[in-house]
Amino acid sequence: MDEGDPHIHVERRVVRADAAVRNLLASTFGLVADAPSTVTTGCGRRVPYAMTSPRPESVTCLACREHAHREHLRFADELEGLGRMAGSVVTPDRAAEAARHHRDLAARFAG
Secondary structure, X not given: OXXXXXXXXXXXXXXXXXXXXXXXXXXXXXXXXXXXXEEEEOOOOEEEHHHEOOOOOOOOOXXXXXXXXXHHHHHHHHHHHHXXXXXXXXXXXXXXXXXXXXXXXXXXXXO
16 A cells, blocks of 8 residues: 555446445345445555545546546446346346446546
8 A cells, every 4th residue: 555645546346336336235235334444446556445436526546547437338338238138127228327327437537
């Protein structure tokens, strides 16, 4: 862990770090995990959790921004595929809406 690192990073698993995902897991299983004190980032560093953000406007580490951009695009593609699967509980419209959200996040991380 680099104590002198002034940058704000994203967690390596940026898509799963979203508050909506945590809320879904908490409501499904009735469990809420404590936030970790340190996390691995998109650029490969270990930093305090407090030095991370899922918001594109807050992230100052360029490698983390590129990582988040790629991860959100990859997840958007997965969501669209999920909406097209036969028997999926996610409708194509909902999958497309979620994919648009992640593509928007990807564009904000790229910009």
